[in-house]
Amino acid sequence: xxxxxxxxxxxxxxxxxxxxxxxxxxxxxxxxxxxxxxxxxxxxxxxxxxxxxxxxxxxxxxxxxxxxxxxxxxxxxxxxxxxxxxxxxxxxxxxxxxxxxxxxxxxxxxxxxxxxxxxxxxxxxxxxxxxxxxxxxxxxxxxxxxxxxxxxxxxxxxxxxxxxxxxxxxxxxxxxxxxxxxxxxxxxxxxxxxxxxxxxxxxxxxxxxxxxxxxxxxxxxxxxxxxxxxxxxxxxxxxxxxxxxxxxxxxxxxxxxxxxxxxxxxxxxxxxxxxxxxxxxxxxxxxxxxxxxxxxxxxxxxxxxxxxxxxxxxxxxxxxxxxxxxxxxxxxxxxxxxxxxxxxxxxxx
Amino acid sequence: xxxxxxxxxxxxxxxxxxxxxxxxxxxxxxxxxxxxxxxxxxxxxxxxxxxxxxxxxxxxxxxxxxxxxxxxxxxxxxxxxxxxxxxxxxxxxxxxxxxxxxxxxxxxxxxxxxxxxxxxxxxxxxxxxxxxxxxxxxxxxxxxxxxxxxxxxxxxxxxxxxxxxxxxxxxxxxxxxxxxxxxxxxxxxxxxxxxxxxxxxxxxxxxxxxxxxxxxxxxxxxxxxxxxxxxxxxxxxxxxxxxxxxxxxxxxxxxxxxxxxxxxxxxxxxxxxxxxxxxxxxxxxxxxxxxxxxxxxxxxxxxxxxxxxxxxxxxxxxxxxxxxxxxxxxxxxxxxxxxxxxxxxxxxx
Numbered sequence: 187x188x189x190x191x192x193x194x195x196x197x198x199x200x201x202x203x204x205x206x207x208x209x210x211x212x213x214x215x216x217x218x219x220x221x222x223x224x225x226x227x228x229x230x231x232x233x234x235x236x237x238x239x240x241x242x243x244x245x246x247x248x249x250x251x252x253x254x255x256x257x258x259x260x261x262x263x264x265x266x267x268x269x270x271x272x273x274x275x276x277x278x279x280x281x282x283x284x285x286x287x288x289x290x291x292x293x294x295x296x297x298x299x300x301x302x303x304x305x306x307x308x309x310x311x312x313x314x315x316x317x318x319x320x321x322x323x324x325x326x327x328x329x330x331x332x333x334x335x336x337x338x339x340x341x342x343x344x345x346x347x348x349x350x351x352x353x354x355x356x357x358x359x360x361x362x363x364x365x366x367x368x369x370x371x372x373x374x375x376x377x378x379x380x381x382x383x384x385x386x387x388x389x390x391x392x393x394x395x396x397x398x399x400x401x402x403x404x405x406x407x408x409x410x411x412x413x414x415x416x417x418x419x420x421x422x423x424x425x426x427x428x429x430x431x432x433x434x435x436x437x438x439x440x441x442x443x444x445x446x447x448x449x450x451x452x453x454x455x456x457x458x459x460x461x462x463x464x465x466x467x468x469x470x471x472x473x474x475x476x477x478x479x480x481x482x483x484x485x486x487x488x489x490x491x492x493x494x495x496x497x498x499x500x501x502x503x504x505x506x507x508x509x510x511x512x513x514x515x516x517x518x519x520x521x522x523x524x525x526x527x528x529x530x531x532x533x534x535x
Numbered sequence: 536x537x538x539x540x541x542x543x544x545x546x547x548x549x550x551x552x553x554x555x556x557x558x559x560x561x562x563x564x565x566x567x568x569x570x571x572x573x574x575x576x577x578x579x580x581x582x583x584x585x586x587x588x589x590x591x592x593x594x595x596x597x598x599x600x601x602x603x604x605x606x607x608x609x610x611x612x613x614x615x616x617x618x619x620x621x622x623x624x625x626x627x628x629x630x631x632x633x634x635x636x637x638x639x640x641x642x643x644x645x646x647x648x649x650x651x652x653x654x655x656x657x658x659x660x661x662x663x664x665x666x667x668x669x670x671x672x673x674x675x676x677x678x679x680x681x682x683x684x685x686x687x688x689x690x691x692x693x694x695x696x697x698x699x700x701x702x703x704x705x706x707x708x709x710x711x712x713x714x715x716x717x718x719x720x721x722x723x724x725x726x727x728x729x730x731x732x733x734x735x736x737x738x739x740x741x742x743x744x745x746x747x748x749x750x751x752x753x754x755x756x757x758x759x760x761x762x763x764x765x766x767x768x769x770x771x772x773x774x775x776x777x778x779x780x781x782x783x784x785x786x787x788x789x790x791x792x793x794x795x796x797x798x799x800x801x802x803x804x805x806x807x808x809x810x811x812x813x814x815x816x817x818x819x820x821x822x823x824x825x826x827x828x829x830x831x832x833x834x835x836x837x838x839x840x841x842x843x844x845x846x847x848x849x850x851x852x853x854x855x856x857x858x859x860x861x862x863x864x865x866x867x868x869x870x871x872x873x874x875x876x877x878x879x880x881x882x883x884x
Contacts, residue, residue: 257589285632289587289595289597527682529684
């Protein structure tokens with residue numbers, strides 16, 4: 187009977203080094219696009235995430251995001267979002283782990299750190315939708331928020347559009363100042379201009395990404411103003427009730443594409459909208475790509491809250507490489523009794 | 536920054552061997568009784584379990600049971616119930632794992648196999664309620680269902696009442712035939728009589744426990760009939776909508792004590808009852824023990840569906856011993872970057 191495979195952050199980093207960062211990102215983008223296009227809710231079932239949210243010791247949440255491939259396995263990602271982590275604890279604001287269970291017997295098949303995978307799949311989801319809805323390249327990419335997600339958002343979009351330049355802004359100058367070094371470290375050779383206000387980012391962006399830790403009720407992170415007629419916005423920042431990044435006016439004149447309608451209405455940009463004001467969802471846009479490329483010259487907003495299916499796909503990619511490359515620890519976590527009716531069997535020393 | 540502590544089944548078995556099986560059971564019984572008596576829903580928050588249920592490849596479910604100690608940690612037990620496991624896969628029908636997360640930063644603090652812990656805490660919860668509601672000993676304990684849970688149910692009740700004899704029945708003769716060996720292996724020296732029908736078990740039991748894998752809509756597992764006037768019933772069998780073990784008539788003339796009102800109405804014995812027909816819950820009965828011992832000469836039913844708080848307590852007991860004894864693996868599962876804004880930092884080899 188199978189042991190539990192453990193993929194640590196270092197193990198996943200080793201896989202990404204071996205496969206190549208661009209190759210992994212391209213693979214996740216491709217797998218997500220296929221999964222969205224082929225999604226059948228009876229075959230891959232997801233349950234809207236639930237969790238605990240709190241303000242002590244600091245504002246934060248721990249949530250679980252379950253998905254099941256019917257007749258095969260269940261994936262549950264547990265994700266923490268603690269915006270004070272970088273400053274208070276020198277830790278990423280998003281930490282996550284994905285557990286995979288066998289639906290034949292309920293065993294824990296694998297546990298993977300999903301911190302890097304979450305950043306990659308969030309970038310990849312933006313890239314999949316951007317590829318359908320953004321103007322053709324080369325583009326100017328606007329980035330509001332220069333933290334960890336900015337790196338993977340820029341990287342992911344660079345795989346579907348040539349990026350002429352990045353205009354970036356962060357409310358924290360120190361965070362903005364290191365973005366260039368972080369992009370260079372990832373091998374991303376893109377001209378980067380740090381600007382001193384969100385307005386210029388917004389005005390010139392063909393593709394705009396918001397990935398901020400703005401507090402609930404403190405948004406939007408930029409004022410409405412003129413922007414490129416075909417601007418595509420990826421609204422990414424981790425989601426909470428009351429948290430929003432975009433000005434209402436921009437939402438009102440854009441086609442809103444939610445990743446997961448129910449979640450977006452509860453905690454995404456769409457929480458300020460009536461459900462009838464929301465457009466086709468991500469799966470529909472990708473499935474009927476030919477129909478939706480017509481939206482490229484209109485403002486579009488991808489309301490990205492993160493979906494359990496994306497985590498299932500990302501874990502599958504990592505685990506397939508781990509298996510092929512022989513990476514990861516194998517641990518006998520769960521009992522393998524001779525007599526399945528005897529819970530105390532293993533107590534005989 | 537802390538690594539993730541892993542407690543395998545073998546590690547937990549080692550702790551139980553070192554501490555002693557009776558001592559561990561007594562400790563869990565005591566900790567559960569205290570937790571129930573002192574339970575403040577604002578301090579320890581739980582969310583009703585949710586999960587995936589399916590009939591392919593076989594009837595089964597995978598569910599998650601979350602609890603939070605406000606300002607400290609979140610415990611999520613993921614539990615699988617696959618009644619075909621023992622016969623089809625030589626595996627326990629219940630397999631579980633508990634993950635603990637730090638609410639300060641979202642890190643995964645620990646992952647414990649919870650298969651043995653689930654059996655122990657389920658027995659311990661029965662013992663806590665039995666101790667309040669059952670007649671004084673020595674008692675005859677009736678057991679319907681002789682699988683894995685029977686061992687821990689009998690063991691747990693033996694810690695709160697002297698057991699004169701056990702009368703046991705299982706629809707599967709082969710399972711019943713090995714119960715004596717399993718009890719003896721656990722050091723339980725109690726006269727055991729395997730009888731060839733549920734009726735005799737029911738008629739003579741002072742405390743009756745049902746722990747069966749009866750299919751949904753196939754219950755009850757015994758017919759209503761005469762029983763001891765002060766019988767206390769622990770209705771334990773893993774719960775599903777449509778699954779019930781007790782005859783309706785017995786429920787109607789008993790005081791019903793749910794472990795978790797909402798869950799019991801959804802999937803416990805109480806699903807056939809109107810919510811007003813349900814009595815005080817487990818926490819109330821334990822908190823006001825002096826008031827409820829008066830129920831000892833009346834029929835009482837503990838509707839045990841399993842509660843996330845119990846899993847939190849069981850994991851805490853195991854982890855405290857693991858720490859004291861230096862047991863368990865420490866694994867660097869999650870990232871510890873120098874720059875928390877750089878998800879790709881660890882890709883530099």
